[in-house]
Amino acid sequence: MTDISTDYERLRRATVWTVAGGVGLPWLGMLGAATNRVQPAVWQVVAAATVLVVFSFFYVRGARIMVQGEYARREVIITGALALLVVVLMREQFVVGAMSPVAWIALAALNVSRTTAALLGVGMAAVCVALSPMGVVFYVLMIGLVGWLSRFQFWFWTVVKAAHDGRDAKAKLAVTEERLRFSRDMHDIVGHSLSAIAVKSELAARLASGEAASEMMEVRRLARESLKEIRAVVRGYRTVDLNAELHSVRAVMEAAGISCALELPDDGLSEQVSTLLAWLVRESTTNVLRHSAATSCRIKVVTGAGAVELTVSNDNPRPSRGTAGTGLAGMSERVTALGGVLTAGQSDGQFVVRARIPT
Incomplete structure (x- = not known):
């Protein structure tokens, strides 16, 4: 029987190198310069190659960060600036310069919303057209196509990662x-x-x-x-660790197709309060999974003024059946035992569970 963890790790490495493989596009463009009738100056080739070495380093590092589930903001900014520099250096060699922005969008369009990816693509295409007007059609088509293909390929990895x-x-x-x-x-x-x-x-x-x-x-x-x-x-x-519980709950939520935003407390909480909050988070999110058609959930823990407040809210709650569930009753008893107050109900299309506990 195949080890699932081994297959997952293989897929992760394959995804890293697939994403990082986009760095080869500008190098192919450099090789294509040899077939052009108008040959670039030696200093242009040397300068562009030097820029591409730095571009490749940050591109590969950005690919690793993206596969980890984060957005490589610094790497995207650096590679974007370097891609535009190659366009300027190789303006006479259109194919050589054009490949760098195309490779850049394959990285920059990952781990962001479709709207953000579209704005990044349009912005890069507009700047490239301003620097090299002859490539309007090329930039629009290639940046749009490569950006979409990159997101589609990366989507498969995100689905597997969420399931894992x-x-x-x-x-x-x-x-x-x-x-x-x-x-x-x-x-x-x-x-x-x-x-x-x-x-x-x-x-x-x-x-x-x-x-x-x-x-x-x-x-x-x-x-x-x-x-x-x-x-x-x-x-x-x-005793249940609150932070560990919050991250476990978020993973379960996202695996069920529910986006989960967390706001964690800055101050340390006592073991008793932390354990109670972990219980409340577990019970509240179980209700979200069982008794709603939620697409988003927000969990917020705020400390101050001698108390800690937990808020769990989700969209698309199902209509109330008129009786409180045993889960809510149990949570209320636990909170009351520590001198706190728990409220739960629908408000503005959201179902909100809020507990305030003295610290």
Whole structure:
């Protein structure tokens, strides 16, 4: 059986080199200059080749950043400026200069919206036409076509990456759920038994005398110590890291086709408050997945004025059935136990869950 992780890593490397392969276009243009009847001056060739070396370095680095899921803003700006410099240097050699902007749009159009990609393409084409008016049709067609093809090829990678990240996030959530189930069962079963042993041994000590009484009191002490240790272990199992939970939830959301924006707190939170917020985030986003047709979700955590406020909002909520779910009731109980307030309901086409907890 093929290892999924191995296939994923192979696809990631293949995508990096496919994106980075666009850097070869201007070099092919340089080779094409040898067939032109009007040969460029030696200094032009040397200068253009030097610029393309720097262009290639930042282009490949930008490709790696893009595949990681970020936008390589600095690399896009640098390669864009260098591409225009090649156009200026090789103005008489139209094909040589034209390939650099075409290669640039293949990188710049990734990890941005369609509108942004279109604006980048139009802007680059306009500047190139101003520098070299003879290439109007070429620039418009090639920049548009290459930009679209690059985005289409990269789209396949983003779909696979979202599915892979969502699978990992779901696995982590499943492990967390099992840990919580284990801690709950341990507390309920073993904790109850140890409490009963402690009470019974204390009663036996009162009824007994001498050495038997002291031995029963020792049994009582051991039972209470064991109960204390089990509660400490259970507390550790029930502690959930807020930041890890937020990023796991975002991965699950995006795997389900829901864009998820996060605003995380700058200040550190206590373990108790952080764990509660993680529970609220999990329950709220579960409701988003089950009880809405959401396309976007926003999770915001703000601290200040002696309190922390969590807001989870999503679009396209389904009509209320008139009764509050057990999830919301459970969240409200947890928040109230810490002296906080929880509200939930529809507002301006959004379903908003807001919890304010004293810190």
